[in-house]
Amino acid sequence: MKIVLTIFIDFLTIFIATWSRCLPDSVYLFFYILITILMDITPYKQQMEKAIAHLEAGLKALQIGRASTGLVENIDVETPYGNMKIPTLGHVTLMDAQTIKIEPRDKTNLKHIEKSIYDADIGLAPQNEGSYVLIKIPPLTQDRRVEITKQVKALGEDIKARVRIARQDAMKESKRIFDAKEIGEDEHKRNEKEIDVVVKSMNDKVDEYIKNKSEEVMKI
Template identity: 30%
Template sequence: MDPFIENFKPEFEKSLEHLKEELGAIRTGRASPALIENIIVDVYDSKMPIKQLASISVPEARMIVIEPWDKTILKEVEKAVRKRADISFSASREDNILRLSLPPLTEEDRQKLVKVLDEKLEKSRVAIRGIRDKVRGEIIKKAQNKEFTEDDKYCLLEELDQLADDYSRKIKEMGEEKEKKIMTI
């Protein structure tokens, strides 16, 4: 891969990483720490994600256990979790832990989640195309300034399109895998 194109690879990777985080927060039939780890809690005069305040475990397929390291913030953690409207679950406090039970997904819930998934995938595809267009503009500008020959320009553009296609394919694969998990009963 040409070093010029290689310089922009981290931008493509960053877009893919962001999608991974987004997909982790979409509920499937199983509980996952990613569903709640980034929920923001108002505590210690600041806002912090749960993953920085507590240990999160999944003892059963549809249960998440949150155990704050500082037992005095359990109420604040529970309040923040209950505010999260896109996930329906029942929360119960026991001693110094918070247990979240996720009900099974209905067919309607699954279809809604697939729509949300499609929206997130499309945003990622748009981001990849935006990065590709930005790099394409730079290649054309450098070719006009005679920093690249016409042959180099076309080779770089072809390489850039190949890279963007690779990332688009990865996005599609991630989406198909997540959809399969959502639709599994």
Template identity: 30%
Template sequence: MSGDINMKDLKRRMDGAVEALKKDFGGLRTGRASASLVDTIKVDAYGSVTPINQVATISVPEPRMITVQVWDKNLAPAVEKAIRNSPIGVNPVVEGAMMRIPIPPLNEERRAELAKAASGFAENARVAIRNVRRDGMESLKKAEKDGDIGEDEHKSRADEVQKLTDDAVASVDAALKHKQDEIMQV
């Protein structure tokens, strides 16, 4: 059928929005050390901007400590600068090519800011999901208008698209609640 919209593709795109949200949440500090906190940091290395995990080994030896072992000792100053200038708000302790990043506990004001940022990420994911839903609905309308599907099939397929949307938004809401609980945990 030429008017057939691909439900698997719509689901894949909605799932992609949820996965992107989870990746964004990984960069939000919760008071506990996590290697994903520094994953988004880019380092000016060898004349190009490179992700930190391509120039160093990142590990979490303690709940409130991240260590970064730079492979090339000459890049240590650039890595230190990138960490200091990053939005996560931490200061590394440099010991040669090894950097220790203590994660201080969050104060109540900072927790509220992070929870608000998490809400913003979640809303962006919901908008992306609704855009996918809109694309699906427009495909259905076009297929019906072109005579590829009937009105009854249009209705049942529209219900399927809405169910996919509801499921994806529920996933976003669950991920947001989990992240906010994690942020507010003292």
């Protein structure tokens, strides 16, 4: 798809360069706007937003001494029908502030759910009660809080690295189409500024998530 899009943009660029003097102003403006729209930074912004979504899921899955359905929502369970997320297999509820209850619709999946939680290696100890699975969340020690806070910060740095990669890709693409004379210098500079504005916004979100989660861990 990207190759087709590039060829199409190249065709439009050559067409405009060759026939610009013969085209009515309105037609010339239409093609110029069309090229500009096709070269926006939306794909790179979406790449960054996916990284932020990954951060949200990662923080939600951290065990912080309090029961949360988010601890198990993204765990894959290997069943006879293929891999499925735990919420797809049944009801996930909180019995109290320290206990998660998982009640599958098909009771034969109990053993698969139990195994998947063990295999996830996130410090949870599921108990098979015959018709449902219980997970007791142990309270955090001070040392464990400090350790989790370090994990939170490390996750934030990983997401910022992904954002930087998306920024580099966007900058390279803008330079490529500038060098190919598909856009002018003003458009190239506008792209760079727009990219940096988006990157700053994403990094600010990461900082906010990390700050809030770290404070939450230390307060519990």
